[in-house]
Amino acid sequence: MLMETSERPMEAGSSAPLCVAITGASGALGQALLRAWHRRGARLIALTSSSNPLEVLDAAGQPIAMEQLSWQVGAERELAAALMAVDVLVLNHGVNVHGQRSTEATSLSLEVNALSSWRLLELFAELHAHRPASRPKAEVWVNTSEAEIEPAFSPLYEISKRLMGQLLSLRALDLAPTLRIRRLVLGPFRSALNTVGLMGPQFVADQILRQAEFGLNLIVVTPNPLVYVLMPLTTLGRWLYFRLLTRA
Numbered sequence: 001m002l003m004e005t006s007e008r009p010m011e012a013g014s015s016a017p018l019c020v021a022i023t024g025a026s027g028a029l030g031q032a033l034l035r036a037w038h039r040r041g042a043r044l045i046a047l048t049s050s051s052n053p054l055e056v057l058d059a060a061g062q063p064i065a066m067e068q069l070s071w072q073v074g075a076e077r078e079l080a081a082a083l084m085a086v087d088v089l090v091l092n093h094g095v096n097v098h099g100q101r102s103t104e105a106t107s108l109s110l111e112v113n114a115l116s117s118w119r120l121l122e123l124f125a126e127l128h129a130h131r132p133a134s135r136p137k138a139e140v141w142v143n144t145s146e147a148e149i150e151p152a153f154s155p156l157y158e159i160s161k162r163l164m165g166q167l168l169s170l171r172a173l174d175l176a177p178t179l180r181i182r183r184l185v186l187g188p189f190r191s192a193l194n195t196v197g198l199m200g201p202q203f204v205a206d207q208i209l210r211q212a213e214f215g216l217n218l219i220v221v222t223p224n225p226l227v228y229v230l231m232p233l234t235t236l237g238r239w240l241y242f243r244l245l246t247r248a
């Protein structure tokens with residue numbers, strides 16, 4: 001359970017703060033999410049593919065205490081020991097190759113935007129399959145983007161985000177008993193990935209946590225009203241289709 005206060009969010013039956021790990025931590029939304037979780041008293045792990053030390057400042061300009069861990073796409077299993085202690089894993093890393101369509105750009109998009117997140121999802125589910133009842137249900141938040149259902153004017157970005165969105169719908173059928181899965185469907189916000197985004201990353205991060213506090217698993221933050229209608233219908237349609245045509 002999350003709380004909109006400077007108090008520590010408490011685990012059920014425990015006084016320990018939630019441990020939250022966020023990939024793409026040095027990016028615009030990664031840093032904004034770290035700030036938003038810090039305000040809620042979470043213990044933070046910044047997962048970054050960069051080797052540069054990450055400093056994120058709070059509203060008072062003070063550095064936020066966090067553990068920084070390096071990881072690389074393809075080496076997800078190296079995070080296993082660190083992920084054992086994590087309560088909420090936010091899969092937020094992403095790349096946009098815009099107009100490219102080379103072999104390398106295709107591989108990068110699929111690996112970063114879809115396959116690495118899928119592997120981390122499976123690893124996290126495996127690690128938390130037998131969590132003690134005293135700990136809250138482990139959560140994975142997956143940042144897929146409204147490119148799951150809308151044009152993003154970047155074909156490889158759309159293909160890779162749609163693949164991740166569909167894999168998430170498929171695997172959630174088996175993983176939901178182990179994990180609470182939340183899907184983040186975001187509209188355009190300003191970052192290195194999208195320099196002309198309409199929204200600010202901190203606004204988006206605050207909205208994400210607010211909707212999570214309302215108990216939503218499908219978290220939509222976008223100025224486009226169509227997405228609020230189409231995304232629930234899309235996930236419902238996939239749920240039915242995958243359930244009918246596949247077995248556990």
Ligand SMILES: NC(=O)c1ccc[n+]([C@@H]2O[C@H](COP(=O)([O-])OP(=O)(O)OC[C@H]3O[C@@H](n4cnc5c(N)ncnc54)[C@H](OP(=O)(O)O)[C@@H]3O)[C@@H](O)[C@H]2O)c1
Pocket residue numbers: 023024025026027028029030047048049050072073092093094095112143144145146186187188189190191192193194197201
């Ligand atoms: N900006 C938008 O309009 C928008 C809209 C909807 C969804 N999103 C999604 O939001 C997420 C965050 O994006 P952002 O807009 O905040 O962009 P960003 O500032 O560029 O952050 C993305 C981060 O992903 C990580 N990353 C990039 N390439 C990687 C690689 N090869 N391997 C591992 N990590 C890599 C990097 O963080 P590290 O260096 O710390 O690893 C990078 O800073 C992405 O999944 C994006 O698709 C963005």
